[in-house]
Amino acid sequence: MTPAATPPLHARARRALLAAVLAGAGALGCTPSLGDPAELTVDGVRLRVELGAGDFNAGNEALVAWVRRSAEIVAAYYGGFPTARATIELRPGPGAGVQGGSTYANPDALIRVRVGREVTEAQLESDWVMVHEMTHLALPDVGPEHAWLSEGLATYVEGIARVQAGNRTEQDVWAEELRQMPRGLPQEGDQGLDHTHTWGRTYWGGAMFCLMADVDIRRRSHDAQGLQDAVRAIARVSGGLKSEWPIERVLATGDAAVGTTSLEDLYARMKDSAYAPELAALWRELGVTADGDAVRLSDAAPLADVRHAIMRGTKPRS
Ligand SMILES: [Zn+2]
Structure with a gap:
């Protein structure tokens, strides 16, 4: 002052x-x-x-x-x-x-x-x-041992949110996931997401958890709901980062909102064991194929509708 x-x-x-x-308020000749x-x-x-x-x-x-x-x-x-x-x-x-x-x-x-x-x-x-x-800001504080969830979610949501807003292309996001997601796979000596605090497991292991949860929720709900609906509910009910919540409550709140147990099931599988999903099979089902540094997207793939639903997202206000 x-x-x-x-x-x-x-x-x-x-x-x-x-x-x-x-x-x-409108265009001005000078700002x-x-x-x-x-x-x-x-x-x-x-x-x-x-x-x-x-x-x-x-x-x-x-x-x-x-x-x-x-x-x-x-x-x-x-x-x-x-x-x-x-x-x-x-x-x-x-x-x-x-x-x-x-x-x-x-x-x-x-x-x-x-x-x-x-x-x-x-x-x-x-x-x-x-x-x-x-x-x-949208996820409660889940503690440092669960940083993989906060960093993984921020990594996963960033690309999709920008596609939905027209700030990034769908191809660019899938190409990045195809290229980077393997860095989230467990390496030798891995003890699961809650106990392995490497950069790869935290950012891309967490993002891999989010992608698998999104696909599972959309499959189970026949594309009526997705991870986006789950995290909206988590943000709304918790008030976001200012709240400290146990991770179990976060995941249960998300699951309840979309009527599945996808988040809790995946967490049980990945929290303290070196579970490695078959990424090659997942990309094939989603219709994402490497093409040099870029990707080709196929609508003939069995989960092409899921892939579209992820990027199309949920309407502005639910
Ligand atoms: Zn971050």
């Missing part, structure tokens, strides 16, 4: 104009430089964006637009942004790109993301970090 009791007129006018821009922090509303949720001494080459407007887009993607996937308000702290640093983040929920939702001052608009447009971090 400055000691001045009343901001000068031009500052007030600039803030009013900024508010109009952030509210999407003012954004204040710090910037306040924006997404899906009824107040987001406070702290830009620090940003001085980003791309301009602060591009950074705020990226936060808004990411929040809209997550809100659409979950049928609402997972918290009532949140602070997004952007920490500028040397170089380019979005360089990683972390998410906290107590006492209030706070996401810190490191961003290079030379970040480009194209890097912001194709960024996964902000969506990943915002996704963490």
Whole structure:
């Protein structure tokens, strides 16, 4: 805060104009430089964006637009942004790109993301970090031994949520899963997801759990429900990351919402044993075939409908 009791007129006018821009009031010939922090509303949720001494080459407007887009993607996937308000702290640093983040929920939702001052608009447009971090807000705190669930879910949801919002292609997501999912398979000495805290098992082992759960829920419900419906219910009932829940309660809540025991069954199978699903068979059934660095998708595959349902997702509000 400055000691001045009343901001000068031009500052007030600039803030009013900024508010109009952030509210999407229409195209303007020029945009003012954004204040710090910037306040924006997404899906009824107040987001406070702290830009620090940003001085980003791309301009602060591009950074705020990226936060808004990411929040809209997550809100659409979950049928609402997972918290009532949140602070997004952007920490500028040397170089380019979005360089990683972390998410906290107590006492209030706070996401810190490191961003290079030379970040480009194209890097912001194709960024996964902000969506990943915002996704963490939707799951209760399940403790470090179950980090595979929070990291795996954020890894899995990021791609699908962005496809549903038109921010990423379906082929790109399947190609990444085809390429990366084997890193989630148990290696020698593995003792199951709850006891093997390697990078591969945490991120891609967790994502593999989510994919298998999604396929199972959709098969059992004849594509009427999916993991998306389960995690929406978990977010709604728990209030998300600010709640500490045992993993059993999280999974039971998700299963109850979709009328299956898919999550609990898979957890029993994977929590303390080196269960390795046959990924090659799963890709074949889903109709996902490697084609160089890309994939070909086949609608003749037995689970092609499941594959479509995963990416089509659940309607905005259930
Ligand atoms: Zn994460």
